[in-house]
Amino acid sequence: MHPLAERVLQGDVRAAARVMRLVDDRAAGYVQILKDLFPHTGKASVVGITGVPGAGKSTLVDRLIEHARKAGHKVGVVAVDPTSPFSGGSILGDRIRMQRHFLDDEVFIRSLATRGAMGGLSRSCGDVVRVLDAFGCDVVFVETVGVGQDELEVTRTAHTTLVVVPPGGGDEIQAAKAGILEIADVFVVNKADREGADAQVRHLESMIALGREIASGRAQQPTSHGHGHGHVSRSSVESLDVDQVRLGDASVPASDWTPPVLKTVAARNEGIDALVDAIDRHRAFLASPAGARRRRLQSHDQLLALFKDVLADAALSAVRARFDELEPAVARGEVDPYTACEHLLAEFRRR
Numbered sequence: 001m002h003p004l005a006e007r008v009l010q011g012d013v014r015a016a017a018r019v020m021r022l023v024d025d026r027a028a029g030y031v032q033i034l035k036d037l038f039p040h041t042g043k044a045s046v047v048g049i050t051g052v053p054g055a056g057k058s059t060l061v062d063r064l065i066e067h068a069r070k071a072g073h074k075v076g077v078v079a080v081d082p083t084s085p086f087s088g089g090s091i092l093g094d095r096i097r098m099q100r101h102f103l104d105d106e107v108f109i110r111s112l113a114t115r116g117a118m119g120g121l122s123r124s125c126g127d128v129v130r131v132l133d134a135f136g137c138d139v140v141f142v143e144t145v146g147v148g149q150d151e152l153e154v155t156r157t158a159h160t161t162l163v164v165v166p167p168g169g170g171d172e173i174q175a176a177k178a179g180i181l182e183i184a185d186v187f188v189v190n191k192a193d194r195e196g197a198d199a200q201v202r203h204l205e206s207m208i209a210l211g212r213e214i215a216s217g218r219a220q221q222p223t224s225h226g227h228g229h230g231h232v233s234r235s236s237v238e239s240l241d242v243d244q245v246r247l248g249d250a251s252v253p254a255s256d257w258t259p260p261v262l263k264t265v266a267a268r269n270e271g272i273d274a275l276v277d278a279i280d281r282h283r284a285f286l287a288s289p290a291g292a293r294r295r296r297l298q299s300h301d302q303l304l305a306l307f308k309d310v311l312a313d314a315a316l317s318a319v320r321a322r323f324d325e326l327e328p329a330v331a332r333g334e335v336d337p338y339t340a341c342e343h344l345l346a347e348f349r350r351r
């Protein structure tokens, strides 16, 4: 075993920090360390927190940390900030908010900044969570902003994804809702001390109900000659192909979990117990047969994402020279990008 991996498993903070940096930089040997750590992962409960900037995610995470610490848990936090090119730049606000936990050596906070277009961040996020898991964190919180590629990675990484929504209906929030409906395991209407919180709760609940109706309508079609409401027995659920579930053409709803909508006032520590309850209930759901299907999907997605990433790296380095040749030609409009890609793929296949 890599000596650093061994130290991480012993709970050595400096080793953990060092490994996370290596993972971040994809420095030589980091994959071996991840391999060594992998058999020691899977114990941490991973909670993703996403939502528009200013919704109160960091404040909420701070409260959740507090709650977990009272329960005696060792806590990891990964703060993903796509707005900052540098780790520790605009994350400073979050640092201040979670500051009191910085002095607690059972709370380990790590910030990640978005990388280039190659999806570096996505991969690091999952890997960093695994390091924290192997390091012995009982719970890991991952905070991200928005509903982009990074959030998809969070749902791939997290067991439970919280979507934090403030009251009120700015265009930004309305636009984000469609996307978040897909990824939320629990909705949190934070800033419930403000006007419009109840309306927001009702709005989200009706969106969830509508989403389920559409899903079960879809589910009923193939079995409409039979009986029931689109629910199928466990054994047939388990025998379902993962891709069938994903494509939504399966004869069962993709999930038997209905996201609850909770109100919190993170600033005043209100509603946190109920939120922790909901997270725990979702964990219990994941341990059920329906949850097993969802875990299976998640592992499928993780492997696929990792493979795509590895493949893109390998392919690009194999055809780098040709890429550098074609790229300016595409920029000048001499070659269209489709043809360029065909050339690159042909070149890759020849190797």
Ligand SMILES: Nc1nc2c(ncn2[C@@H]2O[C@H](COP(=O)(O)OP(=O)(O)O)[C@@H](O)[C@H]2O)c(=O)[nH]1
Pocket: 051, 052, 053, 054, 055, 056, 057, 058, 059, 060, 093, 097, 190, 191, 192, 193, 194, 264, 265, 266, 267, 268
């Ligand atoms: N009124 C009110 N303000 C809150 C609440 N929770 C957080 N805030 C404030 O909202 C602002 C943004 O919070 P922050 O946690 O940084 O949001 P983030 O961008 O989603 O991480 C801060 O000034 C918080 O103090 C709340 O429940 N009620």
Ligand SMILES: [Mg+2]
Pocket: 057, 058, 059, 094, 143
């Ligand atoms: Mg924040």
